[in-house]
Amino acid sequence: MDTGITLNPERRAAMxxxxxxxxxxxxxxxDQAVANSPDRAAIVGYQVTGDTRTAxxxxxLNTTVTRMAAGLAGLGIGKxxxxxxxxxxxxxxxxxxxxxxxxxxxxxxxxPIFRERxxxxxxxxxxxxxxxxxxxxRNFDYEAMVDGIRPELPRLxxxxxxxxxxxxxxxxRLLETPWEEQTDTEALFAERKPGPDExxxxxxxxxxxxxxxxxxxxxNTLFSNVRPYADRLHLTADDKVLMASPVAHxxxxxxxxxxxxxxxxxxxLQDIWDADFVCKVIAxxxxxxxxxxxxxLADLVKTAPKHQGDLDSLRIFVSAGxxxxxxxxxxxxxxxxxxxxxxxGMTENGAVTMTCPEDPAExxxxxxxxxxxxxxxxxxxxxGNELPAGxxxxxxxxxxxxxLGYLKRPELxxxxxxxxxxxxxxxxxxxxxxxxxxxxxxxxxxxxxxxIPVVEVENLLYKxxxxxxxxxxGCPDERLGExxxxxxxxxxxxxxxxxxxxxxYLTKQQLSKSYLPEYLEVIEAMPRTxxxxxxxxxxxxxxxxxxxxxxxxx
Numbered sequence: 001m002d003t004g005i006t007l008n009p010e011r012r013a014a015m016x017x018x019x020x021x022x023x024x025x026x027x028x029x030x031d032q033a034v035a036n037s038p039d040r041a042a043i044v045g046y047q048v049t050g051d052t053r054t055a056x057x058x059x060x061l062n063t064t065v066t067r068m069a070a071g072l073a074g075l076g077i078g079k080x081x082x083x084x085x086x087x088x089x090x091x092x093x094x095x096x097x098x099x100x101x102x103x104x105x106x107x108x109x110x111x112p113i114f115r116e117r118x119x120x121x122x123x124x125x126x127x128x129x130x131x132x133x134x135x136x137x138r139n140f141d142y143e144a145m146v147d148g149i150r151p152e153l154p155r156l157x158x159x160x161x162x163x164x165x166x167x168x169x170x171x172x173r174l175l176e177t178p179w180e181e182q183t184d185t186e187a188l189f190a191e192r193k194p195g196p197d198e199x200x201x202x203x204x205x206x207x208x209x210x211x212x213x214x215x216x217x218x219x220n221t222l223f224s225n226v227r228p229y230a231d232r233l234h235l236t237a238d239d240k241v242l243m244a245s246p247v248a249h250x251x252x253x254x255x256x257x258x259x260x261x262x263x264x265x266x267x268x269l270q271d272i273w274d275a276d277f278v279c280k281v282i283a284x285x286x287x288x289x290x291x292x293x294x295x296x297l298a299d300l301v302k303t304a305p306k307h308q309g310d311l312d313s314l315r316i317f318v319s320a321g322x323x324x325x326x327x328x329x330x331x332x333x334x335x336x337x338x339x340x341x342x343x344x345g346m347t348e349n350g351a352v353t354m355t356c357p358e359d360p361a362e363x364x365x366x367x368x369x370x371x372x373x374x375x376x377x378x379x380x381x382x383x384g385n386e387l388p389a390g391x392x393x394x395x396x397x398x399x400x401x402x403x404l405g406y407l408k409r410p411e412l413x414x415x416x417x418x419x420x421x422x423x424x425x426x427x428x429x430x431x432x433x434x435x436x437x438x439x440x441x442x443x444x445x446x447x448x449x450x451x452i453p454v455v456e457v458e459n460l461l462y463k464x465x466x467x468x469x470x471x472x473x474g475c476p477d478e479r480l481g482e483x484x485x486x487x488x489x490x491x492x493x494x495x496x497x498x499x500x501x502x503x504x505y506l507t508k509q510q511l512s513k514s515y516l517p518e519y520l521e522v523i524e525a526m527p528r529t530x531x532x533x534x535x536x537x538x539x540x541x542x543x544x545x546x547x548x549x550x551x552x553x554x
Contacts, residue, residue, distance in 0.1 A: 001080050001106065001127055003199045003216055005404045011419065012197065020374040020400035021220040022227075023196040026261055027101045030065070033058045033264040037237070041266045045091040046281055048272040049138070054091060058264075065095050069102035070179035070188065075158055077130055079104035079192050082202065084128035086110040086119070086248070088137055088271035092162060092170070093247050094257045096132060101200060104192040108202040108214075109248035112137060113450075116510035118212070120149050122204050126214055126407065127155045132170060135163035138272070143168070196220045202407055203250060205347040205451065212453065214407030215347045224400035225350035226259050228373040232354055233316050233341070237264040239288035242314075244270040244278060244296065245449070250347045251320065255291050275303035283310035290314065293321035293449030295479045297340070298328050304335040314338040316357060319364070320345060321449030322481030323437070326365040333361050344368035344437055346423060348403040353377070353435055367434040368427075375399035378420060379429050392438050395427040396420040445474035445482050452484055452515050460509050461486070461502070466494030469526050471534050475519060475543035479550070485543045486517035489526060497522055519546050 015021040033042065038059040045054045056064065077083060083105050087093045093109065100107045108126050110119065123131065133142040143161050150156065160170040167173065194200060196219045204212040235241075243256025247269070260267035268285050270278065273296060281287070297319045304311055314336065320343040332340050342364040345351035353369035371377050379393040380386055387393045398419040406412050415421045426439040445452045454472045461470040468491040474482030490497060499520040506516055527538040 001082055003080075003106075003404075003407060004410060005199060005216060007197050007404070015220065015224065015374075015400050018374060018400070020224040021196065022223070023220065024223065025101060025194065025196060025200075025219045026223075026258055027098060027193075029262045029264070030058070030062060030098060033261060034062045037264055040264070042261070043091045043094055043267050043269060044285060045089070045269045046271065046277070047090070048270065048274050048277050056091060061095065061098070064175065065098040065102065066185055067178065067180050068095055068099035068174045070183050070185050071174040071177060072099055072105065072130070073103050073188060073192070074179050074182065075130065075173070077103065077105050079194070080106065080198075081130075082106045082108050082126050082128045083130045083132070084108040084110055084123055084126065085132040086112060086114065086142060087132060087134060087162070088112050089243060089247050089252065089256070089269040090134075090162070090271060091269060092132070094261075094267065094269075097201075097257060098261075101194065102189045102192065104194040104198070106199055106202055108204075109253060110204070111246060111248045111450075113512045113514050115512050116145060116149050118204075118512060119145070120152055122212060122214075123149075123153050123156055125212075126202055126204075128153075129155060130158040130160065131156055132160045132162065135161050194219070199404060201253070203248075203253070203347050211456065213409060213412060216404045216407055218404060221401050221403060222254060222258060222350065223262065224374050225372070226254055226262050229255070229351055229354070230259055230263060232356060232372060233289065233318070234357065235259075235263060235265075235289055235316070239263070239315070240266045240268055240285055242268040242270070242278070242282060242285070242287040242290040244273050244290070245292045249449075250345070250350055251291055251293075251449075254350050255318075273299075275299040276306070279303060279307040279310045282314055283307070286313040288313055288315045289318075290316075291318035291320065291343075294319050294324055294328070294481055295322075295448050297324065297332065298479050301328055301331045301335055312337055316341060318343050318351075318354065320351065320368075322446060323368070324365045325478065326362065329361060329365040340364045342368055344435070348421065349375070349397060349399075349401050352397050352401075355434070363434070367430070367436050369435070370433040371397075371399075372401075375401060377429065377433070377435060379427060379435075389429055389431045392426055392428045394441065395423045395425045395435070395437070397423055445472065445484050447474075447477075447482055447484060447514065448480040450514055457484075457506070457511065457515055457517075460506060460511065461488070464502070464505055466490050466497060469534070471526060471536055471539055472517065473536055473540045473543050475546040475548070477548070483519070483548060484515070484517045485519040485521070485539075485546055487521050487523055487526070487539050487542075489523060518548055519543075 042058040042061040161168045162170045199216045201217045241260045245252045317338045318341045339357045343351045343354040355369040378396040469489040475485045477483045527535040
C-alpha cells in the first residue's frame, strides 16, 4: 500500500539529533532479548474463559515468528501490505506484529468489540489483504461475521481463524507448516526489513467527522514514546508487565506488546477483564507494572481487600482515559502497595503526559501529568496565542511520538508549520508544567476508555422513523467516566419512543454494543444558538443530573 507519507527531513534530523529517534525496530530488540535471555518467558497468556495459561520463551517466540513471517510471505503478503487482526489479548497478536515486521508488512489491529459496520469500513479503507480472527470469543462467532461482509471486501484475499478448520485454520496454515524450510528466511528478512520511518502500524480512532481515521505510526514514532515512558517509571528487565487493556488500543499495543520486548522482560496478557482473576495472575506471575483505564483501577481497589498479599509485587499502576477520582487514589493507597500514576495521551501520540512515581499521591487525582521527554505542550486561546499558567485553553502537542498522518486523509492531519498538533482537548497547565484536561472540543464521549463516535451514531439515529432531532452527550459515571445519553425531539407524527426501541434499531444497524445509548430523554425542543446550532453544553449540564443503574463490569 502507498501510505502517501513523506517525512519532513527537518523533523527527522531534529529527532535523530535529540536522541528521540534511534532507528531501531522491535525485531532488533527481539534479537537482543533472544541473545541475552533466550529462556526467559517473553509472553504468558491467560484466557479467562477456560482458565488457561500459555507461555513462550524468547527463543520459542522467535522461532514461531520466523515460521509465521515466512508463512505470511508464502501466502502472498508483500512489503507494505496491510495485515489486519481482530484479536483479544492473545499471544498471537504479538507474534503477528513481529512477523509482519520481519517482512515489512503493516499491522492493523482491530478492537474485538467491532462488528460488521466498523469492520466493513476499516478493512475496506485500509485495504487489508489478510485478516486474522478468533473462531469464537465471548460467545461471538467472528468467522461468521466476516463471512457476512466478505463479498464487500474485494481486497481481502485471506482470512485465517484461530481455532478454525481446514484452509482457514491459523494453526494449520501458519504454525504447523514448516515455512522456514521452504525459503531462505535470512535473505527474505534482510530484503524486506522496513526502515525506521516507514509505516508499521495503522490504528483506527473515532473522531468528530462520523468516520474513523486511520492513524499511521513508524518504529521511530512509537519507540520514542516507549523508551521515555519506561524510563519515567524506572522499569527494567526484572519488571514483568501485566496487560489486560486491549492490545488493539494504543495503550495495550505500546505497553503490552512493544515495551516488554524493548525491556527484555515478560508480558503477561489477560484477554477478559476480571478483577479477581487479575489478582490471581499478579500473585502467580509477580507482575510489577500495569496500565489501564480508570474503571479497571476502581475495580481492582474494590477487590484487593479480598486478596491480602497477592498484589504486593505490583509497583506501578498507570491509569488513563478519564480523571482518577480522589477517593479511588485514597482507597488505593490503603489497599495497594502500588504507586498510582495518572497519564493522558492519544492514539496519535501514545502517552504524552504522565505523573512521576516520586510525586505526592494526590498529584495523580489532581493532574494528568507533565510532558514525557521529547514531547512539548502548549495551551492557547482560540486565536492561537499562548496562555499563562492556570488558564484554560486549547491543548497543542508536538514532538517525537507525533504520528505520521491519517491514512488517505492528509487534509485532516492538523499539524501546523511549526509541528504543533491540535488535540481537540481543553486543558490548563500549572507553573510546573503539569496539565489537567478540563474538557473536549471534539464531540466524543469516552466510556471506560473507549471513544464513542458520537456523530456516526447520531447520523444513524436521524434515520430512525419519528426522530426529528438528536444530540448525544456523555453523563458522568463514577466507574466508566462517562455513559452515553440521547436527547431527541420527535416529529409531529410520532407519539413516543423508548430506549429499548432505540437500542434495537442501532443493533440492527450492526453497531457495536459499546456505542449504544444508555439513557434516553425525549424533549420538546433542542437548546440552540441564534444560528440554529444545538447547544450541547446545555445538554451536558442537564446530563450531570442523570442517575443510571450501576454499569455492568466489562
